[in-house]
Amino acid sequence: MGICVLAQRFCDVAIRRFLVVIGVFIAIILVFQCYWTIHYSLFGASDNISVAFSLQVPISQKGVFRSTASTNVMVDVTFAPHSEKDAYEKEVDLDGEVGRRSHEDANYSFTQKRPKYVYDDAIQKVREMDNKHNVKGNVQFASQGMIPSKGVGILDASGTQSVQMETQNEKPHLLNSHLKNESKMGTSIEQMNTLLLQSFNSSSMSPRWSSSRRDRELLSAKREIEKAHVLSNSSGLYVPIFRDASKFSRSYELMERKLKVYIYREGGKPIFHQPKMRGLYAAEGWFMKLMEGNKRFVVRDPRKAHLFYLPFSSQMLRVTLSGGKQMEQYLEKYVQLIAGRYHFWNRTGGADHFLVACHDWASQITRLHMKSCIRSLCNSNVAKGFQIGKDTTLPVTYIHSMMDPLRGFAGKLPSERSILAFFAGSMHGYLRPILIKHWENKEPDMKIFGPMPRDLEGKRMYMEYMNSSKYCICARGYEVHTPRIVEAIFSECVPVIIADNYVPPFFEVLKWEAFSVFVGERDIPSLRNILLSIPEEKYLALHLGVKKVQQHFLWHKVPVKYDLFHMILHSIWNNRLSQIRPK
Structure with missing residues (x-):
């Protein structure tokens, strides 16, 4: 025992x-x-x-x-996907799951299928709210319209934790909660023009250390641009669509001759160095691919660079990480790595660094640790931290076919456009239900619809409406930006932008009033009268402007002069020149 x-x-x-x-x-x-x-x-x-x-x-x-x-x-x-197809399918699945955080439906408004009862209930709730509050005439609508859901803790500039709310699909009974007091208005295009002029006279953005050779080269280029000669007719540019075509032409020429960009090699895939060339956020992917493959602008020696590119994908960051706090911390670590290995970030505090990001989250997750950078953002909302004169707007270009980005677009002559205005799309955000409520089935020349069928016939009808309309309504969704602006330009339909606080692409150089119409969100009830009040001569000038600006919104596998790749890079170059000043 x-x-x-x-x-x-x-x-x-x-x-x-x-x-x-x-x-x-x-x-x-x-x-x-x-x-x-x-x-x-x-x-x-x-x-x-x-x-x-x-x-x-x-x-x-x-x-x-x-x-x-x-x-x-x-x-x-x-885990890295085994193939491009697997990566694309994974992206689609994740976008479907977190679709409430996504801004737009797709290139065509019918690509996101919505249950009919959601759409009908949303419109009914808007009508009930109007009746309850006896709202009549020109109703003032809020310029910011996100319904909060679960909070994400974010560290503010002082290091204390605040709560940022995450965008979610707005429930029908909350869609009209964005009707605000009539005294609150969004930033108009005129006010944005004023802010742009003010930014040119802002405080000095010169380096913290003594001026380097590259800074002196930028200052020299800036002086040359100020002395630009008047353009000739053979310049290849249509003068009326530019703020100052002579200065733009000279600036573009100097960019081609002098600009050198260093691309940081740090960062592993899929977030870094892995561009996505299709879908709603394809703009950041196309720029990344074309920039990294460019031999004219890219240098291997960072000492020769005027600008430094942070090559991450905000889309893949969102797919890989789960929330705003994690994404922000991830980028913070990346900045710490760059600042620790190189002295260029610390020399200017990141002012000569830039990023190109199209996902809705990008403006929020870069607002602290990358706030000094030049940010090229699709979500260019001045009410949410976008800085006119420093940041620049990245156009939303939904890419279905890499081989033929203009597939389905066929611009008709103005005389062949019998429809006054057209819109069709899912009920994303607070604004579109209000647009539908006021104008669906109200006038024969106002073709305003909700979601259209997703089949081939629905797509054909959508393109036919766009190609046959004088004005295409580009109403904001969850966020201010929309791919419909570029779609309208491709179909030679004058864009009507209804998105308060939205800074349009290449705002620094393009004169958007020459080829588009801006309507305040509160003026939706007067939309038809506003469009009918535009003289025929003015419409023909707008239509011509749309045709002429089209070349600046096209992607090419091998970039060509004045195309979208070069326009994005020029806006970044332009804003850096406008910031730097002699000591």
């Missing part, structure tokens, strides 16, 4: 020791794996390395896991 007890105790001690050894071994593995996971997923030098460990269940997709690298920081790690 005593022998059995001793044997049992011996076994218990052996088992405990064995478990301790196993525990220590597992702890070592976890620490080692955690270190390399963070290292390669955030700043991996290899394009093919992507590590994940499943301490918790997957977030939403196969291969996506969440781990806690420290007490307060959440790091998401994603």
Whole structure:
């Protein structure tokens, strides 16, 4: 009996020791794996390395896991897709799941299928609200319209934590909650013009250290632009659509001759160096691909650069990470890495660095740690931190076909356009239900619809309406931007932009009033009268302006002069020149 007890105790001690050894071994593995996971997923030098460990269940997709690298920081790690097709399918699935955070439906308004009862209920609720408050005439609508859902903690400039609300699909009974007091108005295009002029006279943005050779080259270019000669008719530019065509031409010429860009090699895929060439956010992907493959502007020696490109995809950042706080922390670590390895960031505080991002989240997640950078953003909302004169607007270009971006667009002559105005789209945001409420089935020359069928016939009808209309309504969705502006330009339909606080693309150089119409959100009830009040001669001038500006919104696999790639880069170059001043 005593022998059995001793044997049992011996076994218990052996088992405990064995478990301790196993525990220590597992702890070592976890620490080692955690270190390399963070290292390669955030700043991996290899394009093919992507590590994940499943301490918790997957977030939403196969291969996506969440781990806690420290007490307060959440790091998401994603397995690289096996093929471009897999990556695209994964993106579509994730966009479908988090569609409430997405701004637009697609190139065609019918690509997001919505249950009919949601649309009908939304309109009914708007009517009930109007009746309840006896709202008549020119109703003032809010310029900011996001319904808050779950809060995301964000560190503000002082280091204290505030709560930022995440956009979500607005429920029908809340769609009209954005009717605001008539005294509150959005920023008009005239006010934006004033802000642009004021930005040219803002405080000095010269480097913190003594001026370098590159800064002197920029100052020299700035002086040359001020002395630009009047353009000749053979310039290839249509003068009326520019604020100052002579200065633009001279600035563009100097950009081609002098501008040098350094692209940071840090950052692993899929967030860095992996452009997405199709879909709603394709603009950031096309620019990344064309910039990284460019031999005219890109230099390998950062000492020769005037500008520094931070090559991350806000779309892939959103797909890979789960929320605003995680994305913001991720970019903070990236900036710390860049500032630690190079002195260029610290020399100017990031003022000569730039980013190009199209996802709705981009303006929020870059507002702190990248606030000094020149930000090229699709979501260019002056009410949410977009700085006119420093930041620049990235056009939303929904790409269905990389080979034929103009597929389906066929501009008709003005005499062949029998429809006054056209809009069709899903009920994204607070504004569109109000547009539908006022103008659906009200006038025969106002073709204002909700979602159209997604089949081939629906697509054909959509394109036919756009190609046959004088004016195409570009109403904001969840956010201020919309791909309909570029669609309208492609179909030679004059854009009617209804989005308070929205800064249109290339605002620094293009005179948007020469080829588009701006209508305040509060003026939707007067929309038809506003359009009918435009003289025929003025409409013909607007139509011609749309045709002439089209070349500046086209992507090419091999960039050509004055195309979209060059226009984006020029806006960044232009804003850097406007900021830098001699000491």
